[in-house]
Structures are given as structure tokens and as C-alpha cells.
Amino acid sequence: MSEVTATDSPVPGAAARSVDVWKVYGSGEAQVSALRGVSIELERGAFTAIMGPSGSGKSTLMHCLAGLDTVTKGEVAIGDTKLTGLSDRALTNLRRDKVGFVFQQFNLLPTLTAQENILLPLSIAGRKPDRDWYNTVIDTVGLRDRLKHRPSQLSGGQQQRVACARALVSRPEVIFADEPTGNLDSRSGAEVLGFLRHSSRDFGQTIVMVTHDPNAASYADRVVFLSDGQIVDELRNPTPEAVLDKLKSLEVPSDEASEALAVDDVEEAADPAAEPAAVAEPAGASDRTENA
Numbered sequence: 001m002s003e004v005t006a007t008d009s010p011v012p013g014a015a016a017r018s019v020d021v022w023k024v025y026g027s028g029e030a031q032v033s034a035l036r037g038v039s040i041e042l043e044r045g046a047f048t049a050i051m052g053p054s055g056s057g058k059s060t061l062m063h064c065l066a067g068l069d070t071v072t073k074g075e076v077a078i079g080d081t082k083l084t085g086l087s088d089r090a091l092t093n094l095r096r097d098k099v100g101f102v103f104q105q106f107n108l109l110p111t112l113t114a115q116e117n118i119l120l121p122l123s124i125a126g127r128k129p130d131r132d133w134y135n136t137v138i139d140t141v142g143l144r145d146r147l148k149h150r151p152s153q154l155s156g157g158q159q160q161r162v163a164c165a166r167a168l169v170s171r172p173e174v175i176f177a178d179e180p181t182g183n184l185d186s187r188s189g190a191e192v193l194g195f196l197r198h199s200s201r202d203f204g205q206t207i208v209m210v211t212h213d214p215n216a217a218s219y220a221d222r223v224v225f226l227s228d229g230q231i232v233d234e235l236r237n238p239t240p241e242a243v244l245d246k247l248k249s250l251e252v253p254s255d256e257a258s259e260a261l262a263v264d265d266v267e268e269a270a271d272p273a274a275e276p277a278a279v280a281e282p283a284g285a286s287d288r289t290e291n292a
């Protein structure tokens with residue numbers, strides 16, 4: 001599988017970028033290289049989905065791009081600001097001023113109303129909301145008649161729309177959405193995805209979404225595929241079917257490996273001439289096969 005470098009045609013004024021980013025967890029035998037030389041430019045105003053098999057590095061990449069985690073090697077920038085080498089305080093300020101987040105679990109404060117939750121990041125930053133923009137956001141997410149409600153009085157879909165409005169109201173350089181529809185039924189999920197797409201197309205909001213759902217990814221302008229810590233492919237203007245096909249092709253090696261394993265087992269078991277030593281399983285092998 002050849003590595004695709006998503007910086008082949010650099011985009012002037014990318015909203016965020018990584019250059020040859022490595023992220024290594026642990027040390028010695030427990031060492032895991034979660035990202036292995038990832039270079040990506042996130043075009044300003046585009047809606048990008050990050051996909052890949054479980055453990056391929058999607059969350060790690062998002063956390064590194066958003067300044068929630070540091071990189072082991074390489075460089076990350078949001079707008080014109082390089083994150084590498086920033087102090088914790090400068091990073092906190094940068095996230096507050098330039099980044100919006102939408103999480104799978106909504107992460108709303110239960111004691112605050114929808115409106116207070118939406119305005120919280122701006123109040124923490126000591127900034128006043130732009131009234132016209134605030135009204136546009138509220139009407140776009142359809143929350144006008146729910147602003148005085150607390151999260152527990154709202155459905156999951158409404159809570160996620162509050163979280164989207166909270167991310168959008170400060171007009172951040174990038175909104176990072178981590179499995180934003182993971183806790184929603186398909187109708188509410190479609191509403192939230194439609195809203196994210198609308199924010200990018202009509203308001204020029206840059207959005208990066210991690211998802212494992214091909215249908216969710218098809219709302220994006222571009223899907224980037226990770227495998228084993230590297231960007232291995234990408235699709236523009238994706239359909240759910242095209243995304244699913246790419247995902248299947250990424251997961252083929254492990255399927256082939258397990259099929260090959262199964263064939264080996266059958267051949268060994270069926271070969272009466274096999275030396276006993278050749279058939280004998282090393283200790284723990286059957287556990288590994290069952291857990292594979």
C-alpha cells in the first residue's frame with residue numbers, strides 16, 4: 001500500500017496543517033507509533049472527514065491537530081500559528097480563540113441553559129457575541145424555542161445542535177468534531193451532519209470530523225483515510241458507497257491474514273502425515289486465534 005501525502009498541492013492559507021507528524025506512545029516493548037509521518041493540509045472552508053479502521057490513529061491525529069496533544073516529531077499549525085513549542089498557556093489560549101469542538105458525548109454543562117452553554121466559550125474569553133451572527137447560528141440550528149432549556153430537557157439531537165452552535169458562535173479557525181453522530185439516532189444524526197455541511201458551504205466554516213460511519217463521511221467534501229498511522233488514500237465529493245469500498249480495501253490485509261490463518265489451520269489439521277511437532281500449538285496460540 002503506497003503512502004499518499006496529502007500535501008502534494010499545497011493550499012495557500014490552509015486552516016490547519018501537519019507536516020511529517022509522528023506520535024509515539026510508551027517506550028520499549030510497549031511502544032506504539034500511533035502516527036507515522038502524517039502530512040495533511042486542511043483547506044480553509046472545507047469539510048474534511050477522517051476515516052480508517054479502529055486503532056489507525058484517527059483520534060490521535062485529531063488531538064494533535066487541535067492542540068489537545070503534543071506531537072513526538074513534526075509540526076502542526078492552526079492558521080499561521082505553529083503549535084509546536086508553544087507553552088501550555090499559549091496552547092490553551094489558542095484553542096480558546098481558534099478552535100471549536102463537538103464531541104460524541106455533547107459535553108454541555110448540565111446546570112446552564114442552552115443559551116448559556118452556547119455563549120460560555122465567548123464569556124470565558126471575555127468576548128461579546130456578534131448579535132447578528134448569534135441569531136443566524138440559532139436560527140440555522142433551529143434552537144430559538146429551546147434556548148431557556150437545560151440539557152436534560154433536550155433530546156440528544158437538540159443537545160448536539162447546542163454543541164454545534166457553541167462551536168460555531170465564536171467563528172473559530174477550525175471546528176473539530178469527534179464522532180458527532182455516535183450517540184444519535186439516524187434522523188438526528190442527519191440533521192447535525194446537514195448543519196455541519198451547511199456551516200462549511202454557506203458560512204465558510206472549516207470542519208474536521210472523525211467518524212467510522214461511511215454515511216456521515218459522505219456529508220464531507222473530502223475524506224482522508226488512515227491506516228496504521230499513515231494517510232493512505234483520500235476521496236473528494238464522496239458517496240457512502242465509495243467510502244465503504246475504500247474502507248473495505250483498507251481492511252483487506254487483516255481479512256486476508258485471518259483467512260490465511262484459517263486455511264493454515266485446516267491444512268495442518270487435515271494432514272495426517274504432519275509431524276506432531278508441526279501441528280502442536282505454541283502455548284496461548286488458541287487464545288490468540290479466538291481473540292483475533
Ligand code: ADP
Nearest residue numbers: 025026032034053054055056057058059060061
Ligand atoms: P483510532 O482513533 O483510529 O481508533 P487511536 O488514535 O485512538 O486510533 O489510536 C491509535 C493507536 O495508538 C492505537 O494502537 C492505540 O492503542 C494507541 N494509543 C492511543 N492512545 C494511546 C495512549 N494514550 N497510550 C498508548 N497508546 C495509545
